[in-house]
Amino acid sequence: MPLKHIQLKKITIAIDGFSSTGKSTVAKQLAKHLGYIYVDTGAMYRAVTLFAMQQGFIDKDHFNVDKLIAALDNITISFKFNETAGFAEVYLNGVNIEKEIRTLEVSQFVSQVAAVSEVRSQLVKQQQQMGKDKGVVMDGRDIGTVVFPDAELKLFMIASADKRAQRRFDELINRGDKVSFEEVLKNVEDRDYVDSHREDSPLRKADDAIEIDNSDLDLESQFKKVLELVNTKFSN
Template sequence: MSIIIAIDGYSSTGKSTTAKAVAQALGYVYIDTGAMYRAVTYLALEKGFASTSGIEVKALMKVLRKTDIKFVYNATLGFSEIYLDGKNIENEIRGIEIANWVSEVAKQPEVRTYLVNLQRKMGEQKGIVMDGRDIGTTVFPNAELKIFMTASEQVRAERRYKELKAKGDNASFEEVLANIQHRDHIDTTRKESPLRKADDAVVIDNTHLTIEEQVQKILSLMEKYQ
């Protein structure tokens, strides 16, 4: 029995890493909706539609509707990467600049509506693990298994800081922590699909859990569907 697994939670809680591992273990398709919002943010910055005066939503949407966003499976890595008009932008969307802008872009109702429709199409055949901010509440409110991941701010900032340093990004720890706090505020207070735990979601606080322990918790919840 193939189902939809919806994984929501705060930024830098390791949702994507855990979701990838769960998908691999089950032979499911993994879809990183955060990467989709980052891709749109990348597009907005590239086209000059994001500035201190705000997001030029109409101009952005006009371009976005003509832009191909898709995931392509990378057999070497074992998971899919995001492409924008045929270009792999996986590395470009993971830096601090995109992180500083993504919540501003993602809170735009027009952007969310457009991407939610894309995400629903991707899940029509089920057998997917999809992670993001509103998967279990908005995108797939009837998903068979919903997970809500959380961790302390300090631990999340430390994880993200290490990731950025490993990629050669010169962001300071203070900058990373401030970014996480800012994103949490925007994600939980925006009018359109705010981040919140679905009533039937299972909470996993991974402040003191390894990735392997998180994956095993989710796989154990899957037993009744197998």
């Protein structure tokens, strides 16, 4: 049985954390339960990454940052709710790219693209616009520190690298992708380093964020724990 909540006001919920910590999963659950807007900011950076790959701006041997920056005005990212899937899918310039952006290949480049200040600046403005009226659940790397530093509830999700890699590996295998656990683990560790060490908006826990280690939590237990924190904000 889901916990009941008394919704007296609309709030902003910011969920940050490392890759594959289940941020999107719990954010989608919360948004659906509360009737809030859900914004997957990681998908927005993945969309820009896919665009860069399609245009030949980035591959394993080079990254032409200047060309990507010059092309930013040609990138339109939107979300459209898929009633069958039960969540909003990502569109790049009018084309559904939900499946394409979830590949390990995109994951290998997304942290590099997300480290570009001009990319971050453009997407942060869009994200702030999406959440200007509150009633939003947004997950990413800098939501509680940069996008919505005044969010009423900030969560910071963590889990061991091995647990996160196993989750990501299982997800990719179930999709039919041919990957090894070792390359998925390396991708997780590499992304952790780049996300934490970039100059612009590095991944860090906001001072007032509540840390949740879900290494050993199932989805139901995690959602129950988070919803209790949400309800505390509504009753204040």
